[in-house]
Amino acid sequence: MSVIKAEGIKLVYGAGTSFEKTALDDVSFEIEKGEFIGIIGHTGSGKSTLVQLLNGLLKPTAGRIFLNGKDIWQEPKKIREVRFKVGIVFQYPEYQLFEETVYKDIAFGPKNMGLSEEEIDEKVRAAAAFTGVREEWLQKSPFDLSGGEKRRAAIAGVIAMDPDVLILDEPTAGLDPLGRDALLAQIQNYHAVRKNTVLLVSHSMEDIARIADRILVMNHGKKAMLDTAANVFSRGRELEELGLRVPQITKIMMLLKEKGISVNENILTTEQAFNEIINYLGGSSRI
Amino acid sequence: MGRNITLGQYMPGRSVIHRLDARSKILLLIAYMVFIFMAQNFYALFLMTLASLLVVLATRISLNMYLKSLRVILVVVLITALFNLFYGNGKVLFEWWIFKITEGGLNNAVFVAVRIAALVLISSVLTYTTSPSDLTDALERLLKPLTLFKVKVHELAMMMTIALRFIPVLLEETDKIMNAQKARGADMESGNVFKRVKALIPVLIPLFVSSFRRANDLAMAMECRCYNGGKGRTRMKVLRFTRTDLFGLIVSLVIFAGVILCNMYLPQLVR
Numbered sequence: 305m306s307v308i309k310a311e312g313i314k315l316v317y318g319a320g321t322s323f324e325k326t327a328l329d330d331v332s333f334e335i336e337k338g339e340f341i342g343i344i345g346h347t348g349s350g351k352s353t354l355v356q357l358l359n360g361l362l363k364p365t366a367g368r369i370f371l372n373g374k375d376i377w378q379e380p381k382k383i384r385e386v387r388f389k390v391g392i393v394f395q396y397p398e399y400q401l402f403e404e405t406v407y408k409d410i411a412f413g414p415k416n417m418g419l420s421e422e423e424i425d426e427k428v429r430a431a432a433a434f435t436g437v438r439e440e441w442l443q444k445s446p447f448d449l450s451g452g453e454k455r456r457a458a459i460a461g462v463i464a465m466d467p468d469v470l471i472l473d474e475p476t477a478g479l480d481p482l483g484r485d486a487l488l489a490q491i492q493n494y495h496a497v498r499k500n501t502v503l504l505v506s507h508s509m510e511d512i513a514r515i516a517d518r519i520l521v522m523n524h525g526k527k528a529m530l531d532t533a534a535n536v537f538s539r540g541r542e543l544e545e546l547g548l549r550v551p552q553i554t555k556i557m558m559l560l561k562e563k564g565i566s567v568n569e570n571i572l573t574t575e576q577a578f579n580e581i582i583n584y585l586g587g588s589s590r591i
Numbered sequence: 592m593g594r595n596i597t598l599g600q601y602m603p604g605r606s607v608i609h610r611l612d613a614r615s616k617i618l619l620l621i622a623y624m625v626f627i628f629m630a631q632n633f634y635a636l637f638l639m640t641l642a643s644l645l646v647v648l649a650t651r652i653s654l655n656m657y658l659k660s661l662r663v664i665l666v667v668v669l670i671t672a673l674f675n676l677f678y679g680n681g682k683v684l685f686e687w688w689i690f691k692i693t694e695g696g697l698n699n700a701v702f703v704a705v706r707i708a709a710l711v712l713i714s715s716v717l718t719y720t721t722s723p724s725d726l727t728d729a730l731e732r733l734l735k736p737l738t739l740f741k742v743k744v745h746e747l748a749m750m751m752t753i754a755l756r757f758i759p760v761l762l763e764e765t766d767k768i769m770n771a772q773k774a775r776g777a778d779m780e781s782g783n784v785f786k787r788v789k790a791l792i793p794v795l796i797p798l799f800v801s802s803f804r805r806a807n808d809l810a811m812a813m814e815c816r817c818y819n820g821g822k823g824r825t826r827m828k829v830l831r832f833t834r835t836d837l838f839g840l841i842v843s844l845v846i847f848a849g850v851i852l853c854n855m856y857l858p859q860l861v862r
Contacts, residue, residue, distance in 0.1 A: 361770050384776055392774040400771040402796035412793070416776030447800065461775060
């Protein structure tokens with residue numbers, strides 16, 4: 305059974321006023337348990353709206369959303385439970401830190417769930433380990449941490465709820481390249497260990513190509529594609545029409561092919577490209 | 592929620608009233624208010640009300656907007672009119688127990704109601720047709736003489752502009768932080784007053800922190816562009832009195848003269 309299923313969801317902001325705007329229109333999809341989904345789309349394509357619908361921060365104007373087979377708006381009083389099961393890390397999550405210590409801030413979610421002290425402690429420490437929040441930071445004030453450290457603490461605050469589905473909206477925005485790679489590796493590791501579902505919204509095609517099983521492409525509030533990374537990026541022309549692009553390395557391989565060099569153009573990472581080119585040149589494909 | 596937030600009540604447009612200099616609008620508004628109060632009989636009041644209605648029509652803004660602002664003060668109008676109904680002299684029109692309605696009372700009630708409505712209409716014209724930045728700009732220019740008394744007019748106007756400018760930003764930020772905390776299970780909709788106030792802490796602290804951060808950034812950005820107060824500062828949009836303003840002034844003066852004439856030569860009201 306799919307963990308998340310969206311059925312014709314539509315969202316209209318400011319319905320009935322002069323500011324009426326359809327942010328999402330008839331979007332349907334299914335996401336299986338344990339999948340790593342990348343969500344791409346240019347600014348204003350409805351990504352953030354979609355994400356907020358999935359955990360019940362917004363209520364769809366039409367259509368239904370199922371979590372583990374149950375309509376999340378069936379009992380509006382229990383929407384908080386949906387939010388514990390679908391954790392969202394918003395853009396620049398470090399701006400939401402507020403507690404006296406990092407430990408307390410990470411514990412905010414589990415505490416709201418009504419867990420016991422021991423359970424909270426266990427979840428906080430596990431989450432801290434996943435996101436690389438060091439033991440000695442836990443008793444510090446979150447405002448004494450550096451930007452990157454704050455980001456990790458804030459992400460830990462969501463992971464600590466141990467959600468079935470973890471949604472991250474541009475978690476690496478504004479980080480330096482090393483910090484970005486480290487954070488992505490930690491998210492991948494978290495996904496591998498916990499085996500739960502992760503949705504990653506990103507503008508970096510390279511990142512998405514490298515780690516997502518499937519990619520959801522949004523355009524003007526509609527679902528443009530939902531397919532494996534290889535299939536999505538093989539439609540480079542269409543992506544460009546949507547204001548997106550393919551990863552640079554894929555682009556290079558496509559250009560090589562256009563020049564008449566018969567290489568496989570369905571390449572998503574530099575390593576694959578390296579092997580492919582070595583193969584083409586007739587060498588052995590070991591790095 | 593991501594909805595569009597209209598700041599203040601400004602409705603952009605190209606009408607004659609929109610094109611008036613903001614300073615003229617403020618001064619004329621004050622004059623109109625004074626003359627609405629100066630009207631002593633129904634003829635004068637009718638003239639001022641008619642003038643206000645014509646100005647309202649000239650703004651070419653949907654009448655619904657004006658009705659909305661009238662609806663807000665409807666209760667106030669009704670209560671004031673009701674109280675006025677029982678005060679006054681002249682012929683007794685209706686009497687029951689201790690209540691006595693006289694001709695003067697009836698006159699007073701209608702008079703007060705029309706007067707408040709006209710006041711609200713004409714003040715809405717200013718806020719609907721003038722952008723907040725033009726408004727503060729004009730205020731700064733009008734209050735300039737106060738600098739003689741060491742009042743920091745420019746600084747005050749700048750603070751007002753910045754405050755207005757950041758209202759939508761802060762609203763959006765509040766929205767974002769609330770969503771983020773709700774996503775972590777913060778419960779802001781249930782519980783008693785104390786619980787709800789406590790539930791706001793996770794929103795207020797980040798909001799304060801980010802306000803200070805923003806203030807800091809803004810101060811830095813302003814200093815980088817060599818801002819050092821109002822001295823010797825020129826403007827991109829210079830306020831200018833134009834022929835439109837002259838036209839508005841003449842029309843207004845004619846109306847005001849009419850009010851004075853009505854007051855002087857037409858029969859006074861029984862009150």
